[in-house]
Amino acid sequence: MSDHELIWRIAGGSGDGIDSTSQNFAKALMRSGLDVFTHRHYPSRIRGGHTYVEIRAAGHKVQSRGDGYNFLLALGDSFARNPKEGAYYGNEEIKPLSENLDELNEGGIIVYDSGLLSEDDVSELDLEERAEENDWHVFPIDLRAMAKEHGREVMRNTAGVGVTAALLEMNLEHIEDLMRDAMPEKILEPNLEILHDAHDMITEEYDFEHDLRIPEGDHEGEQALLSGSNAIAYGAIDSGCRFIAGYPMTPWTDVFTIMSQNLPDMGGISEQVEDEIAAAALAVGASHAGVKAMSGSSGGGFALMSEPLGLAEMTETPIVLLESMRAGPSTGMPTKPEQGDLEFTLYTSQGDSARVVFAPANIEEAYEQTRLAFHIAYEYQIPTIIIYDQKLSGENENVPVSLLDREPDPSLGSTLTEDELEDLPHDESGKFHRFQHDVENGVSPRSLPGQKGGRYLATGNEHTPAGHISEDPDNRVFQMDRRLEKLEAIRAELDEEHDSNQTYAGDESADFGIITWGSAQGAVVEATERLNDQGHSVKAVGVSDMMPFPEAELTEFIESVDQAMVVEMNATAQFRGLIQKELGRYGEKLTSLLKYNGNPFEPADIVEGYELNVDGSDAEPDAQVRIEPAAGD
Amino acid sequence: MSAFNAIGDEREIDRDEFTPGLEPQPTWCPGCGDFGVLKALKQALPEVGLTPEEVLTVTGIGCSGKLNSYLDTYGFHTIHGRSLPVARAAKLANDGLTVVAAGGDGDGYGIGGNHFMHTARENHDMTYIVFNNEVFGLTKGQTSPTSPKGHTSKTTPHGNAKSPIRPLSLALTSGATYIARTAAVNPNQAKEIIKEAIEHDGFAHIDFLTQCPTWNKDARQYVPYVDVQESDDYDFDIHDRQEAQEMMFETENALYEGTVLTGRYFVDERPSYQQQKKELGEMPEEPLAERYFDDDAEWERSYDLLERHK
Numbered sequence: 001m002s003d004h005e006l007i008w009r010i011a012g013g014s015g016d017g018i019d020s021t022s023q024n025f026a027k028a029l030m031r032s033g034l035d036v037f038t039h040r041h042y043p044s045r046i047r048g049g050h051t052y053v054e055i056r057a058a059g060h061k062v063q064s065r066g067d068g069y070n071f072l073l074a075l076g077d078s079f080a081r082n083p084k085e086g087a088y089y090g091n092e093e094i095k096p097l098s099e100n101l102d103e104l105n106e107g108g109i110i111v112y113d114s115g116l117l118s119e120d121d122v123s124e125l126d127l128e129e130r131a132e133e134n135d136w137h138v139f140p141i142d143l144r145a146m147a148k149e150h151g152r153e154v155m156r157n158t159a160g161v162g163v164t165a166a167l168l169e170m171n172l173e174h175i176e177d178l179m180r181d182a183m184p185e186k187i188l189e190p191n192l193e194i195l196h197d198a199h200d201m202i203t204e205e206y207d208f209e210h211d212l213r214i215p216e217g218d219h220e221g222e223q224a225l226l227s228g229s230n231a232i233a234y235g236a237i238d239s240g241c242r243f244i245a246g247y248p249m250t251p252w253t254d255v256f257t258i259m260s261q262n263l264p265d266m267g268g269i270s271e272q273v274e275d276e277i278a279a280a281a282l283a284v285g286a287s288h289a290g291v292k293a294m295s296g297s298s299g300g301g302f303a304l305m306s307e308p309l310g311l312a313e314m315t316e317t318p319i320v321l322l323e324s325m326r327a328g329p330s331t332g333m334p335t336k337p338e339q340g341d342l343e344f345t346l347y348t349s350q351g352d353s354a355r356v357v358f359a360p361a362n363i364e365e366a367y368e369q370t371r372l373a374f375h376i377a378y379e380y381q382i383p384t385i386i387i388y389d390q391k392l393s394g395e396n397e398n399v400p401v402s403l404l405d406r407e408p409d410p411s412l413g414s415t416l417t418e419d420e421l422e423d424l425p426h427d428e429s430g431k432f433h434r435f436q437h438d439v440e441n442g443v444s445p446r447s448l449p450g451q452k453g454g455r456y457l458a459t460g461n462e463h464t465p466a467g468h469i470s471e472d473p474d475n476r477v478f479q480m481d482r483r484l485e486k487l488e489a490i491r492a493e494l495d496e497e498h499d500s501n502q503t504y505a506g507d508e509s510a511d512f513g514i515i516t517w518g519s520a521q522g523a524v525v526e527a528t529e530r531l532n533d534q535g536h537s538v539k540a541v542g543v544s545d546m547m548p549f550p551e552a553e554l555t556e557f558i559e560s561v562d563q564a565m566v567v568e569m570n571a572t573a574q575f576r577g578l579i580q581k582e583l584g585r586y587g588e589k590l591t592s593l594l595k596y597n598g599n600p601f602e603p604a605d606i607v608e609g610y611e612l613n614v615d616g617s618d619a620e621p622d623a624q625v626r627i628e629p630a631a632g633d
Numbered sequence: 634m635s636a637f638n639a640i641g642d643e644r645e646i647d648r649d650e651f652t653p654g655l656e657p658q659p660t661w662c663p664g665c666g667d668f669g670v671l672k673a674l675k676q677a678l679p680e681v682g683l684t685p686e687e688v689l690t691v692t693g694i695g696c697s698g699k700l701n702s703y704l705d706t707y708g709f710h711t712i713h714g715r716s717l718p719v720a721r722a723a724k725l726a727n728d729g730l731t732v733v734a735a736g737g738d739g740d741g742y743g744i745g746g747n748h749f750m751h752t753a754r755e756n757h758d759m760t761y762i763v764f765n766n767e768v769f770g771l772t773k774g775q776t777s778p779t780s781p782k783g784h785t786s787k788t789t790p791h792g793n794a795k796s797p798i799r800p801l802s803l804a805l806t807s808g809a810t811y812i813a814r815t816a817a818v819n820p821n822q823a824k825e826i827i828k829e830a831i832e833h834d835g836f837a838h839i840d841f842l843t844q845c846p847t848w849n850k851d852a853r854q855y856v857p858y859v860d861v862q863e864s865d866d867y868d869f870d871i872h873d874r875q876e877a878q879e880m881m882f883e884t885e886n887a888l889y890e891g892t893v894l895t896g897r898y899f900v901d902e903r904p905s906y907q908q909q910k911k912e913l914g915e916m917p918e919e920p921l922a923e924r925y926f927d928d929d930a931e932w933e934r935s936y937d938l939l940e941r942h943k
Contacts, residue, residue: 027943224942234935242921243726245718266933267917267924269725269910274751278718281711285722288709289689289730290636290922293722311712401939408932412925418638429654429705448922449689449707449723450637450730457701459710460694468657469702469710 004215005058007066007105008164010157011096012075014042014051021157022053023396024182025164027225028174029057030398033217036225037522038396039065039600044250044334050099059217063362063522065395067604068105070212071168072097073160076116076144098125107135109210111163113156115144137210139163139202146198150190158191162198167206170214172199222401228392228519229254231363231399232322233262235370236294240410241320242268243293245282247275249301250334251393252324256296276301280308283319287312288458290412290448292374296322296386299341300331303348309383310349313483315458316381316435316446318413320373325389327598336598337391339518339569342578345387346547352480354487356384357546361503361521363397367404369501369544376493378413380443380486387546389569391600392519414445421453431466432456437478442485491548502553506539507532512614513561514540515554515590517575520567520601527606538610543575549582558583563630564590565613567606571596573628587631595625636926639686640729646679653705660699666843666855667696667764669817671703674733674762677827678706683731691720693736693745695771697764697843700735714745721757721906727922728907731831732759738779739769742798746778753807753836758905760830760837763800766845767854774848781889786848797889801881801898804838805874810901811837812877814884816855817844819895826897835905842893861896871900 006029010022019040026036034057043049056066074096097112098121104110110131114122122140131138141163143156158179165172172195179191226234233255236244242263246256260270269286273279276297283295297305302323312319323345327338346357356376360366366388373384416424424445425433434456436444444465447454457467462479464470494501503521506514506528516524521542528540541557543550558564558579564586566576573592580587593609595601605625612627652675661667678688688706692698694713701708707730711719720734741749741763752761768786769775775788779800784793804812811833815823823841830837842855861867861880869876877899884894910916917924924930 031943222943224939226942230942234938237933237935237938240925240932242924243722245722262938264915267921269916269921271722271725273718274747277715278748278751281715281718282722282725284711285691285709285719286726288719289723289726290925291726292925293726307712308715311715315709401936401943404934404936404939406934406936408934410925410930410932417636417926427654431653431705448637448727450640450687450727450922452639452642452686455686455705455707457708457710459702459708460712461710467708469699 005056005062005066006071006168006212006215007054007056007069008071008073009052009054009069009100010073010075010160011052011100014045014049016051016075017154017157018051018053018075021161022055024175024178025161026055026396027178029055030223030225031174032171032214033219034058034215035060035062035217036396036398037062037065040394042335050095052100057215059215064526064603065600067602068103070105070108071164072100072104072108072110073164074100074110074112075156075160076113097122101125101130104134104136107211109137109139109167109212111139111141111160111167113143114140115142139167139206146194150194155191155194158194159198162195163202166199166202167208167210168212168214223398224401225396225398226363227254227394227396228363228366228388229258229394231366232370232386233258234404235367236320236374237262237266238404238406238408239292239371239374240408241292241294241374242266243283243286243291245271245273245279245295247273247279247297247301249298251326251390252296252298252301252322254393255322255324276304277307280305280319280321284308284312284317287317287319288315288449290415292378292412294320294322296324298324298326299328302341302345306348309355310351310353311460312383313349313353313355314460316444316483317458318377318381319383320377321383321385323385323387324393325387327596333598335390337389337519337569337600338596338598339389339520340574340596342387342546342570342574345385346578352484354382354484355547356382356490357387358384358501359387359518359544359546360392361518361542361544362392363399364403365544366392371409372498375409376490378411380441380490381414381446382486387518389519414443416445416447416454418452421447421451426453427466430455433465434467435463435465435479437465437482439482441489442482443489487548494545495552500553501544502550503542504539505529507537508539510537510539511562512538512610513557513564514538514567514606514610515543515557515564515579516540516567517543517546520569523601523603524567524606527603527610530603530607531610546578549578551582554579555583558586558589563613565593565609566590567593567601567609569595569600589630591630592628593625594628636923637727637729637920639684642684642687643682644684646682646684648675648679650685651675651678651705653703657702659703661696662847664846665696666766666817666845667700669820669823669843670735670762670764670841671700673820673823673827674704676824677831681828681831687729688731688733689723691716691723691732691734693740695737695740695769697735697737697740714740714743714748716740717745717748717752717761720759721752724757724759724907725916725921727920728758729920733762733831734759735762735764737770738763738765738767739777742778742800750803750807753804753809753838755906756808756810756835756903758834758836758907760827760839762839762841764843765800765840766843766849768845768848770845770848799881799885800840801885802878805878805881805899809838810835810903812899813897814840814842814895816842816858816893816895818855819858819860822860822895829897833900834908835903842895855893858893858895861894871897874899
């Protein structure tokens with residue numbers, strides 16, 4: 001691995017303080033001028049289990065977790081000792097040293113807590129032999145003893161950070177600042193002491209033979225470290241969303257809690273309710289009454305929202321729903337990312353039900369597309385869905401603060417005032433023609449309960465312009481056509497008024513294309529750059545508009561290449577299926593690179609997939625990915 | 634100026650205002666108890682001083698769900714069992730509105746049972762009318778959660794093995810603060826109870842007995858009835874949870890033994906959910922929906938939250 005970037009992995013058991021330590025360390029790196037990207041791996045349990053967080057930092061933009069890593073800080077196994085023989089859950093021994101070695105790059109550094117690992121544990125690993133083979137630099141340090149000396153065993157995190165900083169010749173200033181901000185006086189002092197002791201001890205006692213040093217970088221503007229969940233929540237707040245209803249489920253919970261912690265202080269309302277059917281129905285009810293509202297869930301919970309989703313479409317009530325995917329089917333792997341709910345999200349709910357679906361790929365897109373989702377929902381009175389995954393939910397990236405320096409948008413879209421209502425058609429009983437047949441763009445402006453002259457019935461049944469239930473064939477066709485017409489109007493607006501939501505990378509004249517969607521985009525873009533650096537000619541597109549589909553853009557892209565590989569995190573090539581369905585062809589041109597083992601793509605997976613595609617080798621890829629050939633192959 | 638001028642509009646209101654000028658042909662059968670609910674509501678709403686435009690009626694699916702097709706207010710005809718979550722969010726979004734939710738016994742106590750329990754527990758300020766005719770009507774006569782034990786239908790050809798649900802007891806245990814049972818055959822009482830329920834600050838549950846002449850062949854199944862407040866045989870303190878519970882139990886047993894007891898069973902002054910949320914600072918004092926029309930409103934920005942991320 002190059003010395004231009006640091007990929008630092010802190011590993012241990014859930015409950016070891018890995019999250020908070022890594023969050024602070026990432027911020028310290030960001031403050032020192034570097035671009036950072038974090039990746040979090042954790043099991044579905046509260047304490048114990050194998051957990052790590054990786055922080056990649058470089059003087060240039062980083063868009064994925066990178067390939068492997070080059071610094072391991074292996075903490076203890078404090079909460080998972082003495083597993084019971086034969087126990088289903090308890091037999092998972094925490095091996096922060098051994099579990100992580102396979103992905104450590106050549107020339108990497110290992111710091112492990114010798115206070116928690118017996119010599120027998122270590123000798124089983126053939127560590128010396130492997131270290132020699134891979135040019136690893138190993139530092140067994142008794143972090144526990146160091147922490148105990150200063151008071152509490154849990155502070156060995158801080159000791160580990162001190163050791164890290166010393167080995168990388170990193171200034172402690174930013175770390176100290178962050179500790180001062182985060183810690184109460186009582187524990188701050190011993191923590192600062194241990195940080196310095198660890199740092200000085202390493203500097204004084206060891207000779208550094210390794211090449212890895214802290215990279216250098218400089219930001220143009222002030223930066224903030226945000227997760228995808230932060231970006232979506234903040235996008236919603238800036239869109240004027242002041243109502244959220246939800247039920248906790250990983251990984252959607254992140255957005256739900258961020259919103260709940262902020263909305264009441266902004267004059268908004270957050271409701272934790274009995275189930276996801278209720279949650280989405282509440283969003284519908286609040287929006288109907290004139291508030292910008294959202295709800296969301298993950299796979300299984302989103303399944304329950306299928307009914308209110310259809311109701312929102314039929315009653316033309318604007319709502320924004322989130323679908324934060326995790327590996328399925330059913331409960332699947334709650335804390336592992338997958339892009340397996342695409343088809344479900346596009347087509348759930350009965351009848352010719354339509355919605356708008358955006359799939360942001362990174363923090364910036366998560367913010368932008370959330371704002372777009374609210375704009376489209378309220379302007380066109382249609383449910384919009386933001387589909388993303390566990391990876392984007394939890395990974396942190398630095399973005400310029402100026403990205404969020406935007407005016408809030410409290411517009412309720414195509415909603416009428418009482419003055420405007422007076423001039424619009426009403427039927428003999430005084431009911432307002434809420435669902436007129438002939439309107440521009442298919443959008444018939446709405447009134448809100450409590451307004452004078454706006455009385456109407458909203459119903460999930462097919463209905464006349466005033467909202468009366470009707471099975472009249474002509475009315476049915478008019479209403480259905482009008483509702484579907486909105487999608488065409490939305491496609492036209494996205495094409496004309498907004499910059500493309502699709503992201504392009506690589507060499508424009510390339511004849512090999514890579515197509516991807518959602519959070520796999522970062523790794524694809526990096527792989528594309530790497531392939532081009534190696535002398536190949538490759539270009540890539542990351543698609544964000546799932547519905548309505550960007551037909552023209554994708555047709556142009558696919559037409560311009562001889563062959564294209566669709567990269568996505570699921571086993572059944574759902575996005576490739578969508579492309580072929582929407583464009584009605586290209587079966588022979590598209591192959592798939594699929595990964596569904598619970599880990600996101602790394603750039604190297606994609607490079608390998610490209611090589612196998614181009615060389616036409618029969619060899620199975622050795623990363624846990626699968627190639628699905630083009631139709632007819 | 635408010636964006637919702639219909640709310641709080643004080644004027645003489647003619648009950649005909651609640652009847653659509655263009656009268657739709659009801660889909661209810663002749664002799665159906667649902668007409669009784671419609672009539673009682675049309676009488677009660679103007680008598681408590683409400684105009685059609687400040688009322689939002691939210692219904693579920695089934696014959697009962699058609700209520701707001703024949704009643705001229707703002708209306709939301711939702712989906713089976715889901716009237717309550719839609720209704721309570723509308724009330725949270727704009728608590729100037731008067732919200733009346735309605736559904737049938739299958740809708741309210743079956744598919745929507747979970748929402749019933751939680752809406753009562755939270756004590757949302759609204760009225761909930763359940764049309765209880767002990768049968769699924771619109772799907773042609775299947776057994777419902779309130780059908781008596783032994784009830785035979787196409788779905789229970791050997792008789793219903795299940796005991797009926799106890800709606801009043803369920804409402805009480807769940808936390809409803811106004812609980813009554815009335816019947817279409819008792820129109821004066823029905824009107825008075827609806828008026829009280831609407832004026833009650835909290836979750837008011839009315840188990841409204843509506844005879845089904847088509848699928849429960851005995852269209853007079855709720856006659857004779859006894860008004861528990863007016864009868865000397867029943868003496869209990871309506872504010873006493875335990876006494877109310879005992880009376881409810883008696884009523885619920887008696888319903889299937891040819892005796893129908895109606896009236897108010899429980900009234901509690903526990904503050905409504907909306908009130909509680911306001912006290913905790915979890916809900917704005919002014920209706921949230923007004924804010925979108927207020928040009929002077931200051932909209933906080935997420936930019937202000939970035940300090941902790943830097």
